Amino acid sequence: MQKRTDNFSKFAEKKKGAAIKEAIRQEKRKIKAEARAIGEEMRAKKKAQARGEVYTSPKEAAAPANRNSRSAENKTERPASGSYKAFKEGKAGDKKFTKDKGAKPTYPGNPRDAENKPKAVGSEPMPLNKYIAHAGVCGRREAAELVKDGKVTVNGDKIFEPGYKVSQSDKIVVKGKAIFLQKNLVYLLLNKPKDFITTANDPQGRKTVLDLVKGATPERVYPVGRLDRNTTGVLLLTNDGELAQKLTHPSFEVKKIYEVTLDKPVTKKDLDQIASGVTLEDGFVAADSVGYADPKTKNVVGIEIHSGRNRIVRRIFEHLGYDVKALDRVMFANLTKKNVERSKWRFLNEKEVRLLKFMNKSFVRKNKTENPA
Numbered sequence: 001m002q003k004r005t006d007n008f009s010k011f012a013e014k015k016k017g018a019a020i021k022e023a024i025r026q027e028k029r030k031i032k033a034e035a036r037a038i039g040e041e042m043r044a045k046k047k048a049q050a051r052g053e054v055y056t057s058p059k060e061a062a063a064p065a066n067r068n069s070r071s072a073e074n075k076t077e078r079p080a081s082g083s084y085k086a087f088k089e090g091k092a093g094d095k096k097f098t099k100d101k102g103a104k105p106t107y108p109g110n111p112r113d114a115e116n117k118p119k120a121v122g123s124e125p126m127p128l129n130k131y132i133a134h135a136g137v138c139g140r141r142e143a144a145e146l147v148k149d150g151k152v153t154v155n156g157d158k159i160f161e162p163g164y165k166v167s168q169s170d171k172i173v174v175k176g177k178a179i180f181l182q183k184n185l186v187y188l189l190l191n192k193p194k195d196f197i198t199t200a201n202d203p204q205g206r207k208t209v210l211d212l213v214k215g216a217t218p219e220r221v222y223p224v225g226r227l228d229r230n231t232t233g234v235l236l237l238t239n240d241g242e243l244a245q246k247l248t249h250p251s252f253e254v255k256k257i258y259e260v261t262l263d264k265p266v267t268k269k270d271l272d273q274i275a276s277g278v279t280l281e282d283g284f285v286a287a288d289s290v291g292y293a294d295p296k297t298k299n300v301v302g303i304e305i306h307s308g309r310n311r312i313v314r315r316i317f318e319h320l321g322y323d324v325k326a327l328d329r330v331m332f333a334n335l336t337k338k339n340v341e342r343s344k345w346r347f348l349n350e351k352e353v354r355l356l357k358f359m360n361k362s363f364v365r366k367n368k369t370e371n372p373a
Contacts, residue, residue, distance in 0.1 A: 022351075129147055189347075191344055192234075193343045197229055199226075210222075221237040224238060233337060257303070260301045271301070274287050289302075
C-alpha cells in the first residue's frame with residue numbers, strides 16, 4: 001500500500017474526477033431528452049390519427065411548403081422493432097391502438113408504458129425495515145433490529161421478520177408510535193462540535209446533534225453513522241433511510257479523512273506501520289493514506305481510511321502508544337466542512353445529493369481486497 005507523507009491539504013484537494021462523471025451524466029440526459037422528444041412526437045401522431053386528422057410536426061410546419069416528403073396521410077405508423085408482451089390484456093405483436101374516454105392512446109403491450117409511469121414511494125409493497133427507514137425513524141440495519149426485538153407492529157400484529165412486505169395502506173407502529181413514509185427528503189451537513197452525542201435522543205439527557213439543527217426542517221432527520229462525543233467535524237443528517245443505509249454499510253467502504261492531534265510527534269516508523277496495517281483486538285486494519293498535516297508539527301497527522309469500525313482512528317494511534325488529544329473529521333464521502341463554521345449546518349445542494357446517491361467512485365473504494373487476519 002502506498003503511503004503519503006506530504007502536506008495534509010493534498011487529502012482534501014485530491015482530484016475526484018467529478019467533472020468527468022458530470023459530463024457523462026449530461027450526455028445521458030441529452031440522449032434521454034432526444035428519446036423523450038421522439039416519443040412525444042409519436043404519441044402526438046397517434047392521437048391525430050385516432051381523430052382522423054393530419055399530423056404536422058413542428059419541423060415540417062417550419063419547413064418550406066414544396067419540401068419533398070411524404071404527406072402525413074400517406075404515412076403508416078410502425079411499432080418499434082421487437083416483440084412486446086401483453087401489458088394488460090393486449091397480445092404480443094398487436095398493432096391496434098386502444099383509447100379510453102379521456103385517456104391518451106396507448107400501444108398495447110409496450111413495456112415502456114409501465115416503465116415511464118412514475119411510481120410513488122410506498123405504492124408497491126416493500127420490506128418492513130425499508131419502510132421504517134423511509135419513514136425517517138432510523139437506517140435499515142437499525143430498523144431490522146427494532147423489528148427483531150419485537151418493537152414493531154403491522155395492523156396490530158407484532159412482526160419479527162424485517163423482510164415482511166408492507167405497503168402504505170398498512171398501519172405500522174414503532175415503539176408505540178405510528179409512522180408514515182417521508183415525502184420530503186432532507187439532507188443537512190453539520191460541522192459537529194465537542195460535547196454533543198451523535199444520536200437522535202439520549203436517556204441521560206445529554207446534548208445531541210439534533211439540538212444543533214433544531215428548527216432547520218419540519219421533517220424528522222437523524223445522523224448517518226456516529227462520531228464520538230469529543231470528535232468534531234463533518235456529519236450528515238437526513239431522513240433518507242435508503243441512502244443512510246448505503247453510506248454506513250461496510251460493503252461500500254465510504255471514504256473518511258481525519259485530522260488527528262497527538263500528545264507527541266509521530267515517528268516516521270509509526271506512519272509506515274499505520275500505512276502497512278496494524279492488528280487490533282477486532283482484526284487487521286490499514287490506512288489508505290497517512291501523512292503529516294504539517295512537516296514542522298509532526299504531532300498533527302492526516303489519515304484517510306474506509307473502515308467504519310467503532311473508534312477505529314483513536315484505537316490505531318492508541319495501539320502504537322499515542323494519546324489522541326483532538327480528532328476532527330474533515331471529509332465524509334464527497335462532503336467537507338468548507339464554509340461551515342463549527343456548530344453550524346447547511347443544506348446539501350443538488351449536485352452533492354446526486355453524487356451521494358450515485359455512490360461516486362471518488363469516495364467509494366474501487367479495488368477492495370481482503371486484508372490478512
